[in-house]
Amino acid sequence: MFGPPVATINPPGLPIERGKIHEFACSIYDDNPLYHDEVAAKEAGLPSVVAPPTYSSVQAHFASANDMSGFGDLGMELDLRFVLHGGQEFEYIRPVFAGETLTPHQGEIKTYEKKGRRGGLMKFAEIESYYTDEKGEVVLKIKNILIQTAGVVKA
Amino acid sequence: MSDSAFDNIKEGDEFALEHSNFTRTDFVKYAGGGGDFNPIHHDESFAKMAGNESIFGMGMLTAGMLSSVPSKWFGATSVKKYGVKFKSRLWPGDNVVFKGVVTKVYTEDNVKHVDMDLFATNQKDEVLIQGFSTCRPWSP
Numbered sequence: 001m002f003g004p005p006v007a008t009i010n011p012p013g014l015p016i017e018r019g020k021i022h023e024f025a026c027s028i029y030d031d032n033p034l035y036h037d038e039v040a041a042k043e044a045g046l047p048s049v050v051a052p053p054t055y056s057s058v059q060a061h062f063a064s065a066n067d068m069s070g071f072g073d074l075g076m077e078l079d080l081r082f083v084l085h086g087g088q089e090f091e092y093i094r095p096v097f098a099g100e101t102l103t104p105h106q107g108e109i110k111t112y113e114k115k116g117r118r119g120g121l122m123k124f125a126e127i128e129s130y131y132t133d134e135k136g137e138v139v140l141k142i143k144n145i146l147i148q149t150a151g152v153v154k155a
Numbered sequence: 156m157s158d159s160a161f162d163n164i165k166e167g168d169e170f171a172l173e174h175s176n177f178t179r180t181d182f183v184k185y186a187g188g189g190g191d192f193n194p195i196h197h198d199e200s201f202a203k204m205a206g207n208e209s210i211f212g213m214g215m216l217t218a219g220m221l222s223s224v225p226s227k228w229f230g231a232t233s234v235k236k237y238g239v240k241f242k243s244r245l246w247p248g249d250n251v252v253f254k255g256v257v258t259k260v261y262t263e264d265n266v267k268h269v270d271m272d273l274f275a276t277n278q279k280d281e282v283l284i285q286g287f288s289t290c291r292p293w294s295p
Binding site: 023024025026027028029030032034035044045046047050052053054057058084085086087088089090091092094095143145 | 174184185187188189190191214215216218219220222223225226227230231232234235236237238239240241293294295
């Protein structure tokens with residue numbers, strides 16, 4: 001179903017931390033107590049604070065300091081000057097909590113090309129990844145969509 | 156966070172959050188919080204050299220804020236699926252409304268599920284992000 005761990009996406013053994021979740025939640029202006037308050041989380045019967053749905057971006061960036069090679073071998077050449085993040089999908093088998101250590105695995109990569117509205121050729125890469133917990137169970141599936149445009153995009 | 160949000164939910168129900176006057180500081184704060192240090196989001200001269208009017212916000216900043224709609228509405232542990240497609244960019248000074256509309260309420264594996272469409276829309280009624288989410292009550 002999925003490949004071996006992708007060590008470059010996340011230094012092995014790096015735990016998800018309360019402080020980083022707090023900082024991340026502040027940066028998206030979300031004051032949900034379950035993101036910030038360990039006591040509130042425990043009172044709700046949870047092991048610790050919850051990682052917000054898009055928190056895994058943090059791990060993806062730990063990866064490779066702006067180097068999209070963190071995505072692994074795409075099987076196509078992308079010119080990073082013209083690559084846009086087209087979209088992203090998250091599927092949580094269960095919520096993720098501070099204190100856990102997740103291991104990312106690369107899944108399927110689909111690439112295809114489409115003609116853009118302005119006539120240029122656009123290349124698409126859909127990249128799946130899977131995050132497993134300490135028991136080796138998949139807790140989170142992510143699909144990233146990258147688009148390479150024919151040149152600078154004027155919005 | 157409460158499971159009771161699921162109790163009387165029905166198709167067409169809405170929930171919205173908003174954030175006014177995004178600043179460059181908001182983008183820098185997300186760079187630190189989320190780890191995206193692409194200079195196009197914080198370095199004005201770099202952004203202009205790349206053909207942009209100014210720096211602009213990270214898609215994942217808007218996506219992170221849009222994810223607060225399902226997580227505030229149905230609870231932080233309730234988000235089963237969340238997806239976004241980036242449509243337009245977020246600029247300094249923008250006012251953005253983050254909105255969810257329930258499209259389907261159903262039961263799967265004896266658990267109530269709610270599907271919703273999500274939109275982040277700026278003051279010019281441009282959709283910045285189109286998204287979706289599925290929520291269901293979750294307990295440890």
